[in-house]
Structures are given as C-alpha cells and as structure tokens.
Amino acid sequence: MGGSSHQTTYIVIGLAAIATAAAVWYLTSKRDDDGAGSGAPSKAKSLPSKDAGGGSSSSSSSSPSKITPTKSNATSAATPARSSGASTATASTKSSSDGDDKALHRRIEEIDRAGKALFKEKKFVEAAETFTQALDLIAARKSTDDKAGDGDGSSTKSASSSLNRQIVTLTNNRSAMYEKASLPDLALSDCDAVLAIDPGHQKARTRRLRVLESQGRHAEALVEVCALQLKYMNDNRDKLRLGLPPAGHPPVSQSKIEELVKLLQPGEEERAKEEMKEREAEGRRELPSGYTIAQLLKSFSGYNKWMGEAARGGKVEKFTAQLEDLLEGVPRKNLVAFADNLATKATLLLNRGKRCAFEKDFAAAVKDFDEAYALAEDEAGKGSPDHDDVKAEVVKAMGADAYARLLEWAGMCKHLRFDLPGALACYERCSDLEPENPELLVKQAGVKMDGSDHAAAESLFERALKLDPAASDALLHRANLRMLQQRVEDSREDLEACLRLYPDNLLARLRLATVYMAKEDADGARRMLDKAAEHDPDSSEVHCYCGELHFSRGEFAEAKGEFEKAMKCDPENPTPYVNASLAVVNTPPTGGSMVPDFAAAVTLLEKAIEVDPMFHAAYVQLGQMKLSMATDLTKAREVVELYDRGLEYCRTPEEIRDICSMRILTVAQIDAAHALHMETLNMQ
Secondary structure, eight states: OTTTSOOOOOOOOOOTTSOOTTOOOOOOOOOOOOGGGSOOOSOGGGOOOSOOSOOOOOSSOOOHHHHSOOSOOOOOOOOOOOOTTHHHHHHHHHHHHHHHHHHHHHHHHHHHHHHHHHHHTTOHHHHHHHHHHHHHHHHHHHHHHHHHOOTTSHHHHHHHHHHHHHHHHHHHHHHHHHHHTTOHHHHHHHHHHHHHHOTTOHHHHHHHHHHHHHTTOHHHHHHHHHHHHHHHHHHTHHHHHTTOOOSSOOSSOHHHHHHHHHHHHHHHHHHHHHHHHHHHHTTOOOOOOHHHHHHHHHTSTTHHHHHHHHHHHOOHHHHHHHHHTSOOOOOTTSHHHHHHHHHHHHHHHHHHHHHHHHTTOHHHHHHHHHHHHHHHTTGGGTTOTTHHHHHHHHHHHHOHHHHHHHHHHHHHHHHHTTOHHHHHHHHHHHHHHOTTOHHHHHHHHHHHHHTTOHHHHHHHHHHHHHHOTTOHHHHHHHHHHHHHTTOHHHHHHHHHHHHHHOTTOHHHHHHHHHHHHHTTOHHHHHHHHHHHHHHOTTOHHHHHHHHHHHHHTTOHHHHHHHHHHHHHHOTTOSHHHHHHHHHHHHSOOOTTOSSOOHHHHHHHHHHHHHHOTTOHHHHHHHHHHHHHHOSSHHHHHHHHHHHHHHHHHOOSHHHHHHHHHHHHHHHHHHHHHHHTTOSOOOOO
C-alpha cells in the first residue's frame, strides 16, 4: 500500500571505493571532437591520430578490407629458394623498398593536405574522395607487398604497421567528412572499419555515437557511451583501485547516459508491463511477503479489534468442521434456502480467513476471503435470471456488518495483489454501507496513492478527517503521502498531531524520526527513537530506524550492529538485510584490503530477496554489486537475469522504472565490453 508501511528508508550510496561499470560515478565534462580539420605535422607516416580511446558494438557492417580495396585479384606466389648471394639482393631490395616507402608517405602526405584544404573550404564530399585516393594507394602497396614477400618479413611488418596506422587516421578523417556531408551510413561504415582495427579509438566511437543518436538508434548509442566510459575507467583502473581521482576528464558526461536511458525507458517499461499483464491474465498475481502484509494491517487502528475477535472466535479446525457439516446441493430454485446456504458458508469462510490472518497464514486467509466473496457475489450464478435476487438474499442472510467486513477484506486482498480497480470497488461499496467509517476512506486513499493519483488520495484523507478529526489512520497515512510529495513540514505536523492524540502510536514515532532525519535533525530523531524503544524494545522496525540514524551520521559499524539486532528480532523483515549490506560496503576496508567486503554485502542482499522476493530495492543494489564483481561477461549476464526476476515481482510504475533503468544500462555495458574485447567489467 502506498506509504502505508515502512518497508525501507532507502540509503543512498556511491560505491566510491571502486568505480564499477554500473556507471554510478562520473564527472561532468567532455571533450570536443575537432574533426579532420586540425593541424598536422609534416611527416605523412605520423599523421595526427584524431581519435584515441573508446570501444564499440554493432550495426553498420564494415571491415578493414572495405577501406583498403585491393586492386588485384592475384594471389601471393610461393617464396623461391634463396641462393647463396641472396643477402646482396635482399639489401638492394630493402634499399629500394625504403625509397618506395618514403615516396609513398610523401604522396599520402600531399593527398592528406589536399583533403584538409577541401575540408576547410567545406567541400566535404570532395575531401572524402581525396582521402579515398590515399587509402587506395595504401591498398595497392599492401597488395604488392603481400605478393612479393620480403626475406624474414621484418621490414614488411614494420611498413605494414605504419600503413595500418595511416589507414586508421585516413579512414577516421573520411568518416568525419561523410558525417559533415550528411552521409550517416557511410560515416558509420568508416567508424566500424576504424574500430575493427582499433576498438579503443575514441574519436571514431564518439562519432559513431553522434550518428546513431541522429538516427534515433538510442540503444546502440548507449553502448557507445558505455564503451567510452569503460575504456576511460580501464585506462585509470590503478588509480581507481587506490581511491584516487582519475587522470583527465571522462569522455562523456553522466547527463548523456541519463538522457539515453530516459529515451529507452518507455519501451523497456512497456515490455515489462505487457509481461505483467500476461502473468495477471494467467492468475499469477503474487502476494507480498508475510512481513509486509502484517505491517500493512498493523498500520490501521482497527487491527487490534479484529485480531481480538479472531483470537476469541476459535481455531481454524473449528470453522473447517462447520464448513464440512454444511448441506451440499441445495437447489437454486428454492431461492431463500439456497441464498441462506451461501451466506452461511461465506460467513464461515470469512471467520476462518480472519483466524488464518491472526496466525499469519496469509495465503490461506486470502484464499478463504476470495472464496467467501465469490459466494456472496453469486459469481457462479452470473447470467442467471435470479442472480440479483440471490445476491440480495445472501446479503440479507449474512447481516450488514458481516457483509461489510467481507467487502473490506476482499478489498484488502485485491489491493495486496495490486488489483487496484477491484480493491477500490470493494472499499467504495463497503463505504456506502458504512458512510461514517473513516478507515474505509483511508484505505481508498491508499489505493489512489499506489495508483499515483495523489490529488484523489489527498481529497479522501480530508474527507476522513472531516468525519473524525482524531482519525489516527488518516493522519498517519496522509503523513506518508506528504513525504512522497516532499512536503516534509506538513508531514511533521500530521505525525505530531497523531502523537498528541495517541502517544503510544509506534508507527507515528518511527515515521516522525524519519522526518527529523530528512531535516538533518539527528537529536530530534534520536528522541523519537528512544521513546519508541521504550514502548517496544524488541521491535525489528525500531532497531532498523536506529541503524538508519547511525548510517546518516557515518557511523557504519554502529549502524550494522542495529541492523543485525533488527534481523534477530524478526528474520522475515527484509529491510535490515539491505541496509546492513550498504553499511558493509561503506565501511572503510581493514587489514590491507583496498575494497569493502562485497561478498558479505551480496550475501545480505540475497537473503533480503529470499525473505521477500518483492523487495525491489534489493534487486537494484544486488545487481550493481554483482556487476562490479563479475569476473567475466557470463557472470555479468547473470545480472540481467536477476533484473528480469525482479521485474516479475514489480507492482508499481516506480519499481518497474528503477529496475528497467538498471537493466538497460547493464545490457549496454555488457555489449560495450564485448565491443572493446574486454573479458570483464570488473575494475578491481
């Protein structure tokens, strides 16, 4: 329920001890791409490399042969046996080759200057053609060398290396001309060719990023951003290990990543929502954890009343025996007897369901409430001419109070499975029967909050408080809404009003402590927590809040101690496991280690998911940690699978958005590492 239970106060961390490939640490400056028009040294064999650093993935197919088209189809001849005088001939050949190399480099230098002159005149297509001429000369020379062979090959290897460097520079310059000439496909083809030779070529990858963005290919563009960042972090890995700032500026700003992820998110979220609809159509609406359900039920003032009734009403076996004694097969044509039988069975199921809830067997409770609701609504008789008459007789036979309680519990069950329209319909019908019951209006407000309709929720809270200005439910849950709206002072006023009326309200004290923490009033938070501890010293929630206060003050060891007490008080509470993991990774390493105990943190997060598979914050944190620890890309891909499991349990648009954004980034990082020929994202 929106804001109705304290599942977690999210503790924001930056894994500053190590820059992971999760892209959680970036600076915000970038470098400009000067293009091919910048000045160049006079020697053609060392033309300025316009690009350095980076990596790539996909799309436009190209290869080095595409930039250096071979002019001859002839294959290399077999190398002839050498005579004893071959050394003299070889020396002569090398001298001739050296002269040819110099002539070739001079010619390439002349062509390169001509291409740059055309660039300055904004004759981009002509400049590209000029660079192609130089590439054709290199292709012809390489073809000749391949056919001729050269002694031990050392001279040829040296010349080939020099020519490859020129191929990269000339092809990169030509790609810049194609980009300027609005020929994106040709520009991408040349970028791909450069990156096939040099995956870390920064300017080619940066250009590829720009072109892909201009074509709306945002997923591929994000891969390029991640490749640039991974290359940068890998180049600075030694400094990052030591916690030192890296050299230079990151090649791409954090805002660019956020921009691309934001563009990709709608499609990814839509995919996740469609899969969620398919699961719901198959009847696979999972219940929250028992701990979450219990906390939600405790947040309402009616909790103690129905718990007392359930305790006094008898055990599950009593109601089961009574259900087994009911007559079966009462004919529908005998309307009154038939409806009375349905009402009796529905009432017994309602009472057994409450007893199951009292015993915290929530799955069984929900099953009973659902079956009772189906009987009271005569769902099996829909379409029958007497359907409405049967329903009216069932309500009459059950009695107004029992039927109202059934509607209330049915609404709660639908809400727990995030059937918001169904929950709202049940609560509204119940409210029609009991228009003076403010708790029903608060529960309707909770449905509206989960549906992100905050204005409607606010109106319902106001109606509840108009009915009863001392309604603690309305004050407590409206305070949650106002915290979501970042109306901290308004939230404080509601909680303080609640405590003036009900000084022993534990949830109000704990949430007021959160308000004080948000206001950075540690003393005020401590006062609230001390009073809460006096009221319930063995509360898992109290210890968890105390740990969060220590965490906010940088007291990580003390925070971890409180979280461990919270786990001991209630092992089914997922929040302390997540928060303890964050305390672990923020604790300065000891014993000569350079990094926190990530393995221990991972174990805690996995435990949180074990006790509550719907605790989405655990998936987000666990994914980031596992990605930073992945020893190979196969392990990294397991993080994507983790996020997919998390998406199966998401219930709100915000939860889907959080995990989708991490999944998008993780997939892009893995593709980027593959493009860079990296075997891992681990920077340790």
